[in-house]
Every structure is written in structure tokens, then in C-alpha cells.
Amino acid sequence: MVEDRSNDIESIRKRWDEHVNRYDEWYKTFEGAVEHHVEWELLKGYLPKNRDAKILDAAGGTGRITLPLAKMGYSVTLCDISPGMLNVARQKLLREGVLDKVEILECDVCKLHFADESFDFVLCWDGMIEAAKELIRVTKKGRRLSIFLMNKCSDAISKFRDDPDSALALLRSKSNYVYHDEGKHMAVSVEEARELFEKEGIKVIEIYAVCGMLELLSIPEKTRESCNWDEKSFRQVTEMLLRLSKEPSVKGLPRHLVLYGERI
Numbered sequence: 045m046v047e048d049r050s051n052d053i054e055s056i057r058k059r060w061d062e063h064v065n066r067y068d069e070w071y072k073t074f075e076g077a078v079e080h081h082v083e084w085e086l087l088k089g090y091l092p093k094n095r096d097a098k099i100l101d102a103a104g105g106t107g108r109i110t111l112p113l114a115k116m117g118y119s120v121t122l123c124d125i126s127p128g129m130l131n132v133a134r135q136k137l138l139r140e141g142v143l144d145k146v147e148i149l150e151c152d153v154c155k156l157h158f159a160d161e162s163f164d165f166v167l168c169w170d171g172m173i174e175a176a177k178e179l180i181r182v183t184k185k186g187r188r189l190s191i192f193l194m195n196k197c198s199d200a201i202s203k204f205r206d207d208p209d210s211a212l213a214l215l216r217s218k219s220n221y222v223y224h225d226e227g228k229h230m231a232v233s234v235e236e237a238r239e240l241f242e243k244e245g246i247k248v249i250e251i252y253a254v255c256g257m258l259e260l261l262s263i264p265e266k267t268r269e270s271c272n273w274d275e276k277s278f279r280q281v282t283e284m285l286l287r288l289s290k291e292p293s294v295k296g297l298p299r300h301l302v303l304y305g306e307r308i
């Protein structure tokens with residue numbers, strides 16, 4: 045699996061430290077709440093049955109997922125490169141009375157300091173295929189992982205909105221690198237993701253389409269950014285997205301894919 049570390053880790057840390065105040069705020073908007081709900085509903089079905097299980101939330105940021113996991117009783121290790129994001133997580137966990145369930149570490153997910161097969165479940169929701177080898181290494185055999193991946197098709201379309209030749213060239217190329225958020229990232233199609241992970245000893249259970257679907261549903265920006273909404277529309281939209289996330293013909297469209305697999 046490709047291990048290109050083209051993003052300067054210092055600039056990533058700085059970018060997220062600067063972004064920290066806006067991060068949780070976005071999840072209070074309609075769009076943020078919808079995305080969180082869909083992602084969490086998909087995740088719930090794959091979590092270990094045993095609540096004593098050890099979970100790694102790699103690049104876990106402000107603890108958006110660590111917090112509910114800790115409240116469910118799991119022992120969670122939350123790691124991230126940004127001290128600012130981790131500080132917010134620490135305050136939230138303390139406030140909710142579950143800080144003792146969580147170990148917080150500042151580290152690069154591509155260089156984890158854990159022994160092989162340390163965790164019963166591993167998640168990394170930051171679109172980093174570059175970290176896949178490390179994430180797989182620390183997952184126990186027979187246990188599951190959940191990894192966000194940048195979606196090549198959606199990236200090609202959004203980067204080359206006015207240049208179909210370039211979009212198609214990227215889609216058809218063997219290169220998986222695209223430029224996004226001032227950095228160079230690896231993006232994959234559903235088929236490439238499956239192939240890459242299977243090569244590394246992962247039985248791929250399912251790959252879902254997530255993130256950025258509200259634009260595709262033509263939900264106006266004003267509604268997406270609103271912090272007040274009625275429960276009925278929320279339920280309708282989340283139900284629709286949960287169904288679409290599994291639909292093969294839709295999987296090229298959203299910003300991210302989330303892969304669920306089991307280490308063989």
C-alpha cells in the first residue's frame with residue numbers, strides 16, 4: 045500500500061489548531077447534524093458486542109465519536125496530531141464524566157506507538173489511506189475497522205468542474221493523488237479501495253458513501269447552515285441518506301467513502 049507522506053505534518057497540525065473553534069460548531073448546523081447521525085448510525089452496527097472492548101479513534105479530533113463510545117462503556121484511545129482539537133475533546137469528556145474511559149495521545153496516525161494487534165476496533169475518520177497499514181497493524185485479527193477515504197470520483201468532478209477532460213483523465217488514471225484543502229491527498233474509487241485493503245489482509249464488509257450529500261439533494265445552503273430545524277425533515281433526510289449510502293450507483297458522488305472491514 046502506498047505510503048507517501050507528502051503533507052507536512054506541522055502544517056496539518058497548525059491548520060487544525062486554527063480550525064478548532066469552528067469544528068464542533070459546524071456539527072450544530074442541519075448539515076453537520078445530518079452527517080453525524082448518518083455516520084453514527086452506520087458505525088453502530090459494526091461496534092464490538094463486548095463493552096469492555098478497546099477502541100482506537102485515530103485522528104479523532106474533538107472526540108465527536110470518542111465521547112459517545114466512552115458513554116457506551118468502551119475503553120477508548122483517542123489520538124490526534126492537533127493539541128487544540130485534543131484539548132476540546134478533554135474538556136468535553138471531563139464535562140460528561142467519562143474522561144477516565146479515554147486515553148488521549150498526541151501522535152501521527154501514520155506512526156502509531158502501539159504494539160501489533162492492540163485494539164478490538166479501530167476507526168480513523170480523516171480520509172487518510174496513507175495510514176491504512178498502521179491502522180491495520182494495530183487491529184486484532186478477526187476484529188473490525190472503519191476508515192474514511194477520499195472519494196476519487198467526487199474529487200475529480202469538484203476539482204475540474206469546468207474541465208471535463210482533466211476530470212476524466214484523473215478518473216481513468218492509475219494515480220490516486222489529488223490536491224485538496226491546500227494539500228496532496230490520496231483518493232480512491234470504491235473498486236480501488238476494496239483492492240487496496242484486500243491486498244493488506246482485510247475482508248471488506250461494506251463501503252458506504254458519506255459526506256456532502258445534501259448538496260446533491262439540492263437542499264438550499266440556508267437550510268443546510270441553519271441551527272434550527274424540524275424533526276420531520278431531519279428524519280426524512282437522514283433516512284434517505286442512509287439508504288443512498290449503500291446504493292452502488294451513488295457511491296461515486298459524495299466526498300468520502302467509509303470502509304468497514306475485518307482483519308483476517
Ligand SMILES: C[S@@+](CC[C@H](N)C(=O)[O-])C[C@H]1O[C@@H](n2cnc3c(N)ncnc32)[C@H](O)[C@@H]1O
Nearest residue numbers: 060103104105108124125126129152153169170
Ligand atoms: C476532519 S477532522 C476529523 C475528526 C474526527 N475523526 C471526527 O470525525 O470528528 C480531521 C482530524 O484529523 C487530524 N489529523 C490530520 N492528520 C493527522 C495525522 N497525520 N495524525 C493524526 N491526526 C491527524 C486533524 O488534526 C483533525 O483533528
